[in-house]
Amino acid sequence: xxxxxxxxxxxxxxxxxxxxxxxxxxxxxxxxxxxxxxxxxxxxxxxxxxxxxxxxxxxxxxxxxxxxxxxxxxxxxxxxxxxxxxxxxxxxxxxxxxxxxxxxxxxxxxxxxxxxxxxxxxxxxxxxxxxxxxxxxxxxxxxxxxxxxxxxxxxxxxxxxxxxxxxxxxxxxxxxxxxxxxxxxxxxxxxxxxxxxxxxxxxxxxxxxxxxxxxxxxxxxxxxxxxxxxxxxxxxxxxxxxxxxxxxxxxxxxxxxxxxxxxxxxxxxxxxxxxxxxxxxxxxxxxxxxxxxxxxxxxxxxxxxxxxxxxxxxxxxxxxxxx
Ligand code: 173
Numbered sequence: 001x002x003x004x005x006x007x008x009x010x011x012x013x014x015x016x017x018x019x020x021x022x023x024x025x026x027x028x029x030x031x032x033x034x035x036x037x038x039x040x041x042x043x044x045x046x047x048x049x050x051x052x053x054x055x056x057x058x059x060x061x062x063x064x065x066x067x068x069x070x071x072x073x074x075x076x077x078x079x080x081x082x083x084x085x086x087x088x089x090x091x092x093x094x095x096x097x098x099x100x101x102x103x104x105x106x107x108x109x110x111x112x113x114x115x116x117x118x119x120x121x122x123x124x125x126x127x128x129x130x131x132x133x134x135x136x137x138x139x140x141x142x143x144x145x146x147x148x149x150x151x152x153x154x155x156x157x158x159x160x161x162x163x164x165x166x167x168x169x170x171x172x173x174x175x176x177x178x179x180x181x182x183x184x185x186x187x188x189x190x191x192x193x194x195x196x197x198x199x200x201x202x203x204x205x206x207x208x209x210x211x212x213x214x215x216x217x218x219x220x221x222x223x224x225x226x227x228x229x230x231x232x233x234x235x236x237x238x239x240x241x242x243x244x245x246x247x248x249x250x251x252x253x254x255x256x257x258x259x260x261x262x263x264x265x266x267x268x269x270x271x272x273x274x275x276x277x278x279x280x281x282x283x284x285x286x287x288x289x290x291x292x293x294x295x296x297x298x299x300x301x302x303x304x305x306x307x308x309x310x311x312x313x314x315x316x317x318x319x320x321x322x323x
Contacts, residue, residue, distance in 0.1 A: 028247060029062045030087035030239065035074040035095050036187065041208035042231050043068060045141040046090035049233065049258040053251070061247050063088065074186045078234075082134045087239040092142075092231045094168040100133045102313050104169045105306035106140075107147070107227040108299065109321035113140050113259040121320035128313065129234065136240040138233040139255035142205070144265030146225025147171065150209065150218045151201035151284070152194065158286055158294040163200040166193050170227070171203030173301035190214055205229045206269045215279045223285040226298035233258070 032050065036042035050063045066072075072080060078096025081089040093103030106125065109116065116122045126137040147170060149160070160180030167175055167182035175182045183199050193199045194217035202214070206225055209215055233255060240248065277283070286294045306314040 027057075027059050027062060028243065029064055030235075032063050032065045032088045032090070033072050033077055033080065033086050034065070034068045034090040035072075035077040035092065036090065036231070037068040037070075037211065038065070040068075040211040041205075042092075042142070042229075043090060045231070045258055045261045046233060048261065049139070049254055052257060053254050056254070057250055060250055061243075069186070069188050074188070078133070081234045081236050084236045084238055086236070088138070088233060088235045090231060090233055092170075092229075094170045096133070097169050100128065101169075101309045102128065102306060102317070105302070105309075105314060105317055106230040106232075106321075107170055108302055108306070108318075109143070109228055109230070110323040111321055113143055113262055116140070116321065119320060121317075124316060124320055130237055133234075134237045135234040136237055138235050138251060139258045140230060140232045141258060141262060142229030142231040142265075143259075143262040145205045145207055145229040145269060147203055147205050147227050147229065148225045149175075149201055149203055149222045150214070150281075151220040151222065152197075152217060153200055154220055154282075154284060155222070158290050158297070160201075164198065166190055166199045166202035168203070173305040174226070174298045175203070177297050177301040187212065191217070194218075207265075207272045209272075210275065210279075215276070215281060218276075218281050220282050220284050221273075221276060222294070223283050224291055224295050226295050227302070 034043045034046055038047060047065070050065050053061060053063050066086070074091070074095050075098070077089050077091045078099045080086045081091070082099055093100070093106050097104055109121070111119070111121065116125070122137070129135050129137040149165065149171070151163070155163075158178065160175055160178040162179070164181045164183050165171070165175045166185050168184060172182045172184075183193065185193055190202055190204075191212055191214060194202070194214060204214070209218060235251070243251075303314070303318065306317070
């Protein structure tokens with residue numbers, strides 16, 4: 001053993017102890033980004049969370065929200081929070097498939113956030129994020145909001161044969177199973193893709209199509225919706241470990257508060273559907289067997305994709321997040 005390797009552990013212990021004691025005495029400021037525009041629907045719960053943290057966390061934890069897609073491309077946000085370029089992020093699994101492909105399957109959850117925390121699903125999801133992506137899984141929002149396919153031309157039956165549909169990993173397997181052609185874009189590119197007629201439709205949740213003006217180019221929404229929106233708060237794991245117990249507990253408490261916002265989603269969905277109807281967007285409402293095929297195919301295609309990504313993890317996830 002060299003002299004250096006003998007003294008190093010002692011030094012590291014001393015320095016770590018020093019940082020921890022400083023941290024306990026000082027307020028820490030976390031740098032945050034959102035994968036969605038700060039003025040738009042899927043940043044709303046995160047912005048409210050940040051405001052609450054900054055109000056109630058004085059002297060303990062503050063969050064500096066740097067911005068949305070104008071400061072970082074949405075598909076880069078996972079890399080940034082995993083590597084510690086930022087400390088905390090508001091992002092969806094579909095945007096960090098490069099880091100943790102199975103995270104896209106979180107859209108298949110049928111339970112409330114509280115139920116998932118209770119039955120071990122949250123612990124498993126957190127373990128996947130901590131061990132495979134170096135992030136702590138802090139909160140899940142979007143539960144209670146289904147996804148839909150929106151179109152510029154009508155369909156008569158549950159088929160997307162020959163249609164180019166804007167996608168992310170959320171809708172890709174479903175669109176393909178329905179005979180459509182998926183075209184991947186970030187949300188910021190949907191308007192232009194519609195305007196230039198590069199796509200005849202797009203996948204998006206029940207809420208938010210007015211945020212970036214897409215209603216101007218949307219004629220139809222297909223019902224029923226499918227899956228459950230998943231937008232989560234991730235904390236860089238090294239940052240998380242450097243915090244004191246008090247800081248971690250406080251952030252967890254704030255995360256639980258953020259998850260109570262999910263209860264507002266049925267009401268928010270209803271308001272959004274009414275607004276779509278008022279804007280002249282017609283509903284193509286499949287019923288009976290057609291509805292069963294539409295929704296059933298969405299779930300079958302997505303679970304098959306999850307099983308192909310990682311069968312063992314997908315099976316366990318399925319048992320934990322299904323009703
Ligand atoms: O961009 C998307 O359509 C997408 O994947 C998504 C996921 C969660 C919320 C909103 C959009």
